[in-house]
Amino acid sequence: MAKMWAGRTDGTTEKIADDFNSSIHFDSRMYRQDITGSMIHAAMLAKQGIISETDADTLVDGLEGILKDLDSGALEFDWECEDIHMFVEQVLTQRLGDVGKKLHTARSRNDQVALDVRMYLRDEIDEITALTKTLIAAVTAKAEEYYDAIMPGYTHLQRAQPITFGHHLMAYAMMLLRDVDRLADTRKRMNLSPIGCCALAGTTYETDRRFEAEKLGFDGICLNSLDGVSDRDFCVELMSAIATLMMHLSRFSEEIILWSSWEFKFVELSDAYTTGSSIMPQKKNPDMAELVRGKTGRVYGDLMALLTTLKGLPLAYNKDMQEDKEAVFDACDTVKMCLKVFSGMIETLKANTANMKRAAQKGFINATDLADYLVKKGMPFRSAYKISGQLVALCIQNNTVLEELPLSTYLSYSELFEADLYEHIDLTTCVEKRISEGGTSTASVKAQIAFVREALA
Numbered sequence: 001m002a003k004m005w006a007g008r009t010d011g012t013t014e015k016i017a018d019d020f021n022s023s024i025h026f027d028s029r030m031y032r033q034d035i036t037g038s039m040i041h042a043a044m045l046a047k048q049g050i051i052s053e054t055d056a057d058t059l060v061d062g063l064e065g066i067l068k069d070l071d072s073g074a075l076e077f078d079w080e081c082e083d084i085h086m087f088v089e090q091v092l093t094q095r096l097g098d099v100g101k102k103l104h105t106a107r108s109r110n111d112q113v114a115l116d117v118r119m120y121l122r123d124e125i126d127e128i129t130a131l132t133k134t135l136i137a138a139v140t141a142k143a144e145e146y147y148d149a150i151m152p153g154y155t156h157l158q159r160a161q162p163i164t165f166g167h168h169l170m171a172y173a174m175m176l177l178r179d180v181d182r183l184a185d186t187r188k189r190m191n192l193s194p195i196g197c198c199a200l201a202g203t204t205y206e207t208d209r210r211f212e213a214e215k216l217g218f219d220g221i222c223l224n225s226l227d228g229v230s231d232r233d234f235c236v237e238l239m240s241a242i243a244t245l246m247m248h249l250s251r252f253s254e255e256i257i258l259w260s261s262w263e264f265k266f267v268e269l270s271d272a273y274t275t276g277s278s279i280m281p282q283k284k285n286p287d288m289a290e291l292v293r294g295k296t297g298r299v300y301g302d303l304m305a306l307l308t309t310l311k312g313l314p315l316a317y318n319k320d321m322q323e324d325k326e327a328v329f330d331a332c333d334t335v336k337m338c339l340k341v342f343s344g345m346i347e348t349l350k351a352n353t354a355n356m357k358r359a360a361q362k363g364f365i366n367a368t369d370l371a372d373y374l375v376k377k378g379m380p381f382r383s384a385y386k387i388s389g390q391l392v393a394l395c396i397q398n399n400t401v402l403e404e405l406p407l408s409t410y411l412s413y414s415e416l417f418e419a420d421l422y423e424h425i426d427l428t429t430c431v432e433k434r435i436s437e438g439g440t441s442t443a444s445v446k447a448q449i450a451f452v453r454e455a456l457a
């Protein structure tokens with residue numbers, strides 16, 4: 001097929017080379033951004049007297065027509081085209097004749113593709129942010145539902161101290177809130193316009209880059225043309241933010257998988273978000289959570305792929321950079337899917353509060369509180385820690401728990417013990433006494449819920 005760039009070469013290439021070179025299969029999704037950018041470009045060219053107002057009107061009408069026809073399906077992509085930019089220009093020229101050929105004045109595909117990707121990803125960030133906020137709202141609603149449900153808190157996956165399920169869930173709400181913040185930060189640096197950088201060196205035409213940037217919703221322009229066309233930091237940053245978000249979802253998934261096992265039985269996932277086994281009738285598998293955990297690896301791969309692609313590239317544009325799109329699109333598609341599934345899974349999740357409580361009662365998770373009790377009566381912490389540990393050992397030996405030991409036993413370890421110790425080591429007391437900001441007391445959890453809701457508003 002003859003190429004639009006035929007000139008120095010005759011533009012006839014081998015089919016296999018065309019297929020290899022082509023990106024329309026994955027960049028066609030940017031047609032809206034490409035056409036919008038071109039309409040503003042035409043307007044700028046006319047405003048600057050580079051083309052006539054009549055030509056600009058013809059170009060804008062033509063572009064509008066292409067957009068409408070692609071939206072409605074009346075116009076189909078030509079998969080033989082090299083990329084979306086070539087496709088739009090080709091259709092425009094078919095429809096308008098020579099006027100269509102004026103559009104590409106004072107620009108290059110290098111600044112055009114950089115523009116399109118920024119515009120496309122800007123919208124993706126808005127969508128990912130909205131989905132993340134929906135998930136935060138779902139997690140926060142669950143936390144409110146279980147704000148006082150006592151469960152064991154873990155370190156080293158060993159029962160450590162009593163917390164509430166609400167407190168545990170709010171930890172994820174905080175992580176996801178940081179993700180929203182990271183996305184906003186990424187968007188800020190992404191939202192500068194590269195259009196007008198042209199191939200690499202700028203242009204001899206008297207263009208108005210700031211006019212184009214403003215009309216296209218950018219906060220400013222890339223200030224070095226070489227950088228403008230070869231910068232893909234915004235893709236790396238976005239993928240890094242998404243990778244971090246996926247890491248959070250993956251940790252959450254891991255816990256949901258553990259909690260829904262027979263060994264824990266802390267939560268029950270809705271049938272709508274589980275699958276059965278083809279052979280074992282008793283199975284109810286947390287496939288959604290497992291897939292989110294699995295897809296996290298895939299998104300890390302996308303990030304590494306682009307970092308690796310970019311690491312040896314000299315300035316300015318190199319064709320290697322065409323590889324940016326599949327990676328960053330995949331990361332966006334994947335995280336959006338994961339967020340949607342996750343929200344539904346959380347909304348329909350039920351906690352087995354009785355099992356959580358039972359698990360909390362068995363692990364001596366009030367041993368710290370027993371030591372604190374002695375400290376408050378005047379004993380140095382290290383000594384109190386030792387006595388508390390000895391009492392735990394005694395319980396294990398006798399297959400009992402701290403709550404069941406008689407006061408006489410306690411007194412044989414320290415005369416500071418009094419009958420009020422039982423109230424002190426009661427799990428509800430242990431939770432409610434942790435009043436420090438960010439702690440597990442119900443008042444603190446409610447404050448965290450209020451903070452997150454405020455941040456979302």
Ligand code: ARG
Pocket residue numbers: 023027082083109110113317319321322323
């Ligand atoms: N399809 C190309 C890409 O995605 C567009 C830019 C092509 N520029 C060039 N000089 N070949 O990177």
